[in-house]
Amino acid sequence: MAAPDPLHIDEDSVTRRLNALRAGVLGANDGIVSVAGLVIGVAAATPDNHGAILAAGVAGLTAGALSMGVGEYVSVSSQSDAEKSQLRRERxxxxxxxxxxxxxxxxxxxxxxxxxxxxxxxxxxxxxxxxxxxxxxxxxxxxxxxITNPWHAAFASLGAFTLGGLLPLLTILLVPTTAQVPATYTAVMVALALTGYAAARWAHSPRRRSVIRNVIGGSVAMAITYAIGSLIGVAL
Incomplete structure (x- = not known):
């Protein structure tokens, strides 16, 4: 993955896109990793219980998306209010x-x-x-x-989390029980690599580093939740 040519970068364009990039990539990555970790953990504990996996996945997807949207709205609103107050004082x-x-x-x-x-x-x-x-x-x-619009940031995070979370949820529900975990893991790794690459390309930052960071983070999260789910399943 070659580094972008700094001579052909529109810095103003990059700056305008940073807030949308942050909200979108953060939301998508959170959706992918959070829901994947949740459903893989439940699948490890109760591999044959599709009802439990579906309920946990849908609940996690809904709660996570709303949490991301509300959190982003509150955070950006606070920042926007502070900036507007500073501008009023400046005037x-x-x-x-x-x-x-x-x-x-x-x-x-x-x-x-x-x-x-x-x-x-x-x-x-x-x-x-x-x-x-x-x-x-x-x-x-x-x-x-x-000055960032908090509604734009909120809906970007909510939508990105939902789209990201649907991937592991649909994957683990649609494949055979014996392939649930490896198929979901593979789908998540590909998705995280793509979001890392897209984010780096959009921001004109090093792509390889972004991809590796995403993939390693997602792998660690899923490994931990799978291990916890397996331990709980044995205890049950």
Whole structure:
């Protein structure tokens, strides 16, 4: 898997996609690993009980998807509220202390390597164009045009978790009992490799590392839940 060519990367495009990427990949991976671990654990304990596997899988899929959606909404809402509050304070500061804000922008420009003369000239032009936006980006690290919508993040996580979780659930229910665990394990490994590859390609980051990280994490999770399920099955 060759590394992406850094000369052909649209950095603005990457930045715009990072929040959606985080929510989507996190949701899909959680769905795949959580539901796979759950159904494999139940299958290890009661391999012939399709009813128990179905009930556990559907319950885990539903609870996990809702948890991801609500958690993402609350998290992103808190972040969005904090960013909006900072922007409101920034607007107020520009009304009551414009000279101070200009000097602050001069210093911020100088920290990027500009001379004082160039930094001041740039600050004056930046302030004339959009003082709040430039201060938000340089001082607060916020892009006023890129504040994340919590609903978008919530539905992305919920949908991704559901799609990811359906794979192991359907696999373990549709294959013969003797092949339940190996078939589910194989399907999950392929899915995790694909999500790791897609995430890395979308974010223009190293693909091999992303794939290996996903596959190893999923393998460990399923091995642990299978072992626990087997122990419980023996005890029962």
């Amino acid at each position: 107020r500061w520009h009304q009551v202390r414009p000279d101070y804000e200009l000097e602050q922008l001069v210093e911020l420009n100088m920290e990027t390597g500009m001379s004082e003369e160039t930094a001041r000239r740039a600050a004056i032009e930046q302030t004339a164009h959009d003082p709040v936006a430039i201060h938000a980006r340089m001082h607060l690290g916020i892009d006023p045009e890129e």
